[in-house]
Amino acid sequence: MKQALVDRIKNDPDYIRLVSERSRFAWILTIIMLVIYFGFVLVIAFDPSFLGTPLFKGSVTTIGIPIGVGVILSAFILTGIYVRRANGEFDELTRRIKEKAKEA
Amino acid sequence: MRALLFLLLASAGIFAGEALTGAVEKQPLNMSAIIMFVIFVGATLGITYWAAKRTKTAKDFYTAGGGITGFQNGMAIAGDYMSAASFLGISALVYSKGYDGLIYSIGFLVGWPIILFMVAERLRNLGKYTFADVASYRLKQTPIRTLAAFGSIATVILYLIAQMVGAGKLIQLLFGLDYEIAVVLVGVLMILYVTFGGMLATTWVQIIKAFLLLSGATFMAIAVMAHYNFNFETLFATAVQMKDLTIMEPGALISDPISAISLGVALMFGTAGLPHILMRFFTVSDAKEARKSVFYATGFIGYFYILTFIIGFGAIVMVFNNPQYLDLAKQAIDGGSPILGGDNMAAIHLSHAVGGDFFLGFISAVAFATILAVVSGLTLAGASAISHDLYASVIRKGKTDGLMEMKVSKVATVVLGIIAIFLGITFEDQNIAFMVGLAFAIAASANFPILFLSMYWSKLTTRGALLGGSLGLLTAAVLVILGPTVWVDVLKNAEAIFPYKYPALFSVSAAFIGIWFFSITDKSESAKQEKEAFEAQYIRSQTGIGAEGASEH
Numbered sequence: 156m157k158q159a160l161v162d163r164i165k166n167d168p169d170y171i172r173l174v175s176e177r178s179r180f181a182w183i184l185t186i187i188m189l190v191i192y193f194g195f196v197l198v199i200a201f202d203p204s205f206l207g208t209p210l211f212k213g214s215v216t217t218i219g220i221p222i223g224v225g226v227i228l229s230a231f232i233l234t235g236i237y238v239r240r241a242n243g244e245f246d247e248l249t250r251r252i253k254e255k256a257k258e259a
Numbered sequence: 260m261r262a263l264l265f266l267l268l269a270s271a272g273i274f275a276g277e278a279l280t281g282a283v284e285k286q287p288l289n290m291s292a293i294i295m296f297v298i299f300v301g302a303t304l305g306i307t308y309w310a311a312k313r314t315k316t317a318k319d320f321y322t323a324g325g326g327i328t329g330f331q332n333g334m335a336i337a338g339d340y341m342s343a344a345s346f347l348g349i350s351a352l353v354y355s356k357g358y359d360g361l362i363y364s365i366g367f368l369v370g371w372p373i374i375l376f377m378v379a380e381r382l383r384n385l386g387k388y389t390f391a392d393v394a395s396y397r398l399k400q401t402p403i404r405t406l407a408a409f410g411s412i413a414t415v416i417l418y419l420i421a422q423m424v425g426a427g428k429l430i431q432l433l434f435g436l437d438y439e440i441a442v443v444l445v446g447v448l449m450i451l452y453v454t455f456g457g458m459l460a461t462t463w464v465q466i467i468k469a470f471l472l473l474s475g476a477t478f479m480a481i482a483v484m485a486h487y488n489f490n491f492e493t494l495f496a497t498a499v500q501m502k503d504l505t506i507m508e509p510g511a512l513i514s515d516p517i518s519a520i521s522l523g524v525a526l527m528f529g530t531a532g533l534p535h536i537l538m539r540f541f542t543v544s545d546a547k548e549a550r551k552s553v554f555y556a557t558g559f560i561g562y563f564y565i566l567t568f569i570i571g572f573g574a575i576v577m578v579f580n581n582p583q584y585l586d587l588a589k590q591a592i593d594g595g596s597p598i599l600g601g602d603n604m605a606a607i608h609l610s611h612a613v614g615g616d617f618f619l620g621f622i623s624a625v626a627f628a629t630i631l632a633v634v635s636g637l638t639l640a641g642a643s644a645i646s647h648d649l650y651a652s653v654i655r656k657g658k659t660d661g662l663m664e665m666k667v668s669k670v671a672t673v674v675l676g677i678i679a680i681f682l683g684i685t686f687e688d689q690n691i692a693f694m695v696g697l698a699f700a701i702a703a704s705a706n707f708p709i710l711f712l713s714m715y716w717s718k719l720t721t722r723g724a725l726l727g728g729s730l731g732l733l734t735a736a737v738l739v740i741l742g743p744t745v746w747v748d749v750l751k752n753a754e755a756i757f758p759y760k761y762p763a764l765f766s767v768s769a770a771f772i773g774i775w776f777f778s779i780t781d782k783s784e785s786a787k788q789e790k791e792a793f794e795a796q797y798i799r800s801q802t803g804i805g806a807e808g809a810s811e812h
Contacts, residue, residue: 214492
């Protein structure tokens with residue numbers, strides 16, 4: 156990539172917006188996933204019996220089952236949230252940046 | 260037989276689910292399974308023939324021409340991840356320990372969202388055939404590619420040994436054939452798929468297998484749930500009656516916070532550093548498809564883990580204490596309720612309990628096909644590191660053409676296949692449970708930090724990546740050797756020098772700190788140029804402008 160092109164893209168407001176919005180979004184989702192998973196792991200390490208609490212009075216099913224399945228679902232849902240926004244908003248910004256880069 | 264599970268839990272901990280180990284007894288010949296496996300092999304060889312005609316250039320060979328869709332790639336990634344050992348091992352863990360099996364599988368899943376948010380798109384925008392393309396993008400080719408190739412090959416070989424030994428054990432259990440037959444058969448078929456069909460055949464073999472495995476597991480889970488009117492409380496209550504209440508809560512799998520976090524680090528960053536997984540991101544056309552791949556893969560893998568959880572509980576209620584599957588000879592000696600072939604056969608017996616002989620044959624054939632598909636992907640990744648990184652970039656300094664590179668890759672495939680057969684037979688009676696753990700540790704401590712920082716940190720220099728990455732690799736290897744899985748279980752010492760089974764927390768930290776320190780203290784002229792080159796790399800990683808195979812070309 157030539158330096159002139161680098162400088163032009165670097166100062167393109169669409170590019171600045173894409174980079175800052177996407178980075179922020181990706182980091183937020185990453186942190187949510189890390190908190191969910193390591194929170195789960197730390198409960199197992201420090202208070203495993205909490206996950207053994209019956210889900211309702213007299214049930215064999217424990218709180219741990221919906222929580223565990225919930226962690227699995229959260230991973231899927233978080234990827235879905237990211238892909239949805241990236242395939243729409245972020246790809247539209249990328250398309251505009253590319254077009255402007257080609258014109259010049 | 261009990262040794263199988265004992266090793267799975269005691270010495271190997273979490274990674275043993277990826278490596279079936281311990282002694283097994285040969286079972287009677289299973290004809291329906293063999294016939295169905297032969298059909299699978301016939302179909303996949305047909306695909307290889309079709310793929311071979313479409314594999315003309317190096318790009319076709321390494322990345323299936325970049326024409327795989329996000330959905331197909333997601334299925335293939337899921338296939339790479341759902342190995343026979345994870346199907347049989349996780350369901351066996353649920354069968355024997357209940358809730359711990361769920362904890363185990365969750366650890367393997369949560370790396371995927373992180374890969375999507377942090378790595379997938381940039382990888383696609385920057386790379387061509389291997390992750391070393393990205394790691395060495397603005398750094399010196401020779402040292403960085405050599406280190407990355409070394410990390411890839413080490414990961415691939417360790418993983419291959421575990422899979423080959425697993426194949427040998429499985430064929431004795433499932434088909435009633437000899438160990439060596441399985442290892443040679445897997446080696447030869449894998450060489451055929453990869454050398455003739457390249458990435459296109461490897462991907463389709465993986466997709467078909469993933470489809471068969473998901474269908475079979477879905478059928479089993481539904482059959483179990485139908486038995487209990489789709490009421491989980493009834494299923495769990497029956498299982499608890501068979502065993503006891505401890506199966507509904509965390510057991511002994513994770514004991515202290517350091518091990519727990521270290522394991523999490525290994526699984527998360529290790530997944531993001533596995534060469535055969537990273538390579539799949541180059542088979543799609545652009546960042547959009549790369550993203551979709553991870554979305555589908557996460558869905559399939561998560562769904563699969565929920566199924567194995569139900570299957571494990573299904574085995575508790577339908578296989579445990581069922582006289583049909585009880586190993587009477589073993590019971591007479593050891594007591595308890597051992598099942599024929601050991602706990603890893605829980606899912607296999609369940610398939611018989613819900614679907615009779617025909618379905619048992621189907622699931623057995625799928626389990627074996629799974630190993631075949633996984634080793635093919637591994638070998639292709641290893642061969643690419645040899646041909647694309649070592650031969651084309653390091654030895655020939657980029658002065659070679661794609662056809663020659665492809666030839667080297669095919670030769671490398673054959674050599675890797677022969678090495679895998681040889682090592683598979685050598686390690687038959689060895690304790691290899693630590694190998695997958697070591698593979699993950701190396702992937703997390705050497706491959707991942709270099710890859711991640713090359714994309715995110717402008718001040719990374721060749722010296723930092725080389726020294727820090729080597730430090731991570733060495734720390735991981737040394738700590739695994741000094742830890743309980745090798746020092747105590749393999750070398751038979753009384754006490755481990757390094758107390759934790761999973762070194763990733765320490766070795767990944769060592770790698771990041773090493774890379775940081777040796778980069779910021781690097782005042783050379785080339786370091787200055789490398790830092791300046793970051794800007795252009797960053798723009799390409801964000802937008803895909805100039806990327807290989809991007810739509811505007």
